[in-house]
Amino acid sequence: MEELYGQYRALLFTLAYQLTGSAADAEDAVxxxxxxxxxxxxxxLEEPKAYLCKMVTNHCLNLQKSARKKREMYVGPWLPEPVRTPETDPLETTVVRRDLLSYAMLVLLERLTPxxxxxFVLREALGFDYPEIAELLGKQEANCRKLLSRARNKMGISEDEPVAxxxxELEWVSRFLTSLEQGNVDHVMSLLTEDVMFVADGGGKAKAFRHPVQTSEHVARVLLDRLQSLRSYFQGDFHFEFAPLxxxxxxxxxxxxxTVAALLIQLRRGKLTRMYAIRNPDKLARV
Known part of the structure; x- marks a missing residue:
């Protein structure tokens, strides 16, 4: 069993994490x-990968049902817990990066039924074929195809659109931070799409906006205001780090x-279209 753990732990964690949006729940599942x-x-256990993936899937399906009820009581927007994905981990002992959906895609997954x-995760992230998915879920292959089509529709992704x-890039993020530190609203706005959205998750445990902030001007002013508040609150004793999340x-x-916050970025044609700010301390343990 120790050998199987070493061989499949990262894969199973990656699967469970994307099914739950929680690294803590994924660890427990594995x-x-x-x-x-x-x-x-x-x-x-003659086919350990399929058997273990099925066990993790069933565990997470049960967990998702209870998690949805808890999130109805959550204070403000609920966002997935980010995880660190260092490029210098050739053995991928924590997360299988090639099987990991983007953070923005994880947010969209919240629109779906369990x-x-x-x-969606089995097919689009882990690359399972339909017979494998049907076997894991105990469903007909045709039904699984319909479920994927329905999922893509809910997420606003066309049938032939890639999920990547x-x-x-580091250069873009560095330029963005420089723009914020210079404090020029127009310059910051030039890096945002018109329909940009800023979403913050404080979970009632840290100060955060209860509702998403939208439009380039509003988001730019909010970001500059938050930066000024940080300078005042910490008396300048804070810093930004670039991190692979x-x-x-x-x-x-x-x-x-x-750790004050983690900011995850989604770009569209070189401009910021979504920023997700994690402020809930319970979700910052792995960044």
Missing amino acids: QDVFVKACDVHPER TERTV AEAV NGETSIVIRSGNE
């Missing part, structure tokens, strides 16, 4: 599955040993 697998007859989400996000260059704000 641990629970391997504990239960210790009692499974060896013959049932079953639609599972089909536009790359967020969910496979993209992101921004982490720290003050001493405290």
